[in-house]
Structure formats: C-alpha cells, structure tokens
Amino acid sequence: MALLHRPIYNHRLRVLLDAIIPHIRAGDQVVDVGCGNGTLAHAIATDPRTPEGVRVRGLERYPRGGEPVEVIPYDGERMPFGDNEIDVVIVADVLHHEPNPDHLADECARVAGRHLIVKDHQVKGVLAQQRISFLDWAANAPYGVPCLYRYNTPSEWVAFRERLGMDPVEVRDGMRVYPIVFEQIFGGSLHYLAVLTPGGNHPDGAA
Ligand SMILES: C[S@@+](CC[C@H](N)C(=O)[O-])C[C@H]1O[C@@H](n2cnc3c(N)ncnc32)[C@H](O)[C@@H]1O
Numbered sequence: 001m002a003l004l005h006r007p008i009y010n011h012r013l014r015v016l017l018d019a020i021i022p023h024i025r026a027g028d029q030v031v032d033v034g035c036g037n038g039t040l041a042h043a044i045a046t047d048p049r050t051p052e053g054v055r056v057r058g059l060e061r062y063p064r065g066g067e068p069v070e071v072i073p074y075d076g077e078r079m080p081f082g083d084n085e086i087d088v089v090i091v092a093d094v095l096h097h098e099p100n101p102d103h104l105a106d107e108c109a110r111v112a113g114r115h116l117i118v119k120d121h122q123v124k125g126v127l128a129q130q131r132i133s134f135l136d137w138a139a140n141a142p143y144g145v146p147c148l149y150r151y152n153t154p155s156e157w158v159a160f161r162e163r164l165g166m167d168p169v170e171v172r173d174g175m176r177v178y179p180i181v182f183e184q185i186f187g188g189s190l191h192y193l194a195v196l197t198p199g200g201n202h203p204d205g206a207a
Helices: 002-023 039-046 101-111 128-143 154-164 182-186
Strands: 029-033 055-060 071-073 086-092 112-121 166-172 191-198
Touching: 002 039, 002 086, 002 112, 002 166, 029 039, 029 101, 039 055, 039 086, 086 101, 101 112, 101 154, 112 128, 112 154, 128 182, 154 166, 154 191
Parallel strands: 029 055, 029 086, 055 071, 086 112
Antiparallel strands: 112 191, 166 191
C-alpha cells in the first residue's frame, strides 16, 4: 500500500507546495497543524522557493516521533501560541479527522496573524461522498489515522469561513491534486483549498 501511495502522495505534495509557498514571506513563522509525519512542513522549509528566514514547525495531536521538523504536541484545547502570533497557519486534510472541527478551526484562526490556509475535502459531484470516503479510508487506514467520513459541502465551506469572520484571499473550489487517472476519480471537485485572512486584514493593504 505504501508503495502505491508514494507517487500519489508526492504529486499531492507538489500541488500543495505550489499553492502554499506564494503566500509565505521572508521571516514568517509557519505552523502546520496536524502535520502527521512532518513531510509537508519539511518540504516547505526546504523548498528553494521559500523565502529567507522562514521557520516552519508542526503541531500534532498524536506526534509520531522522528519527524524531520520540530513538532509541538497539542492536546486539542488551547494552542501554545498567542493571538495572531503565527504568520501562516496551515491545516491540510485535518479538519475532517477532528470530532470538534469548529474548536480546531477557532484555534487556528486565533493564532493566525496573516493567513490561515485550509486544505480539505468537499462533497461536490457525482457520488462525491462515496468517492471521498474511499479515498480517506485508503489514505489513512494503513497509518491508523481514524476517519469520521464527514465532509463539508461547498456551501458549508462558505459558512465555515463566515463563522470564523475571515476574508478569502484565494479559494480553489476544486484542485488537480493527483496524477492522471487517479485524479479523474479522486481529484478535482473533491478538493478544497482556501487562503483566508483575519477580517479587515487585507494583505495587499487594501481596505
Ligand atoms: C490525514 S493526516 C494529514 C497530515 C498532513 N497534514 C498532510 O497533509 O499530509 C491528519 C492528521 O491530523 C492529525 N490531527 C487530527 N486532529 C487533530 C487536532 N485536533 N490537532 C492536531 N492534529 C490533529 C492526525 O493525528 C493526523 O496526523
């Protein structure tokens, strides 16, 4: 299973790096919430496109040990950061694993200074619930990560952002995350990415 996962996971990783890195600035503090084995955080830290002086850490409810970046254990209550302390907070395919996603999202939004970047699934398209559920199971069961099989619809993602009081900088209502063929069944509209900013804090300086 791991051998099958690797090329698919590597493709997804490249797509996520392309989406995330343009939003990182020199000297930023970046935290990858639910970093798992730390691959995404490490790839951001070492990508040649990442600006100078960026510090990337992971935060994880179930740290695995041996991750290639610093990982801060998190008990699911209050994150060990002040309000707006972290320039860029990333939460990639984590919220749908969390029994209390509103609390996790609130904490991510509280500590995010400039951006909260959310990558997750969405129920959009023919047999979307079934396709995502299979994908979720296949990607996580081998690693013992429990699945709740609960995903947002596009309108629930809008409500999610509005409840947090954050403004969209960029929203991708579909992403080509996987290699061709696999992409046609498990990619596209099943994937959602939003780069959010605290309400009124427009990074380009506009009101
Ligand atoms: C599917 S993995 C995603 C890993 C990584 N973000 C990535 O994109 O490759 C989900 C991870 O989120 C973690 N997780 C779930 N709920 C969490 C929470 N409330 N706080 C921190 N991590 C959490 C799980 O332990 C698991 O490692």
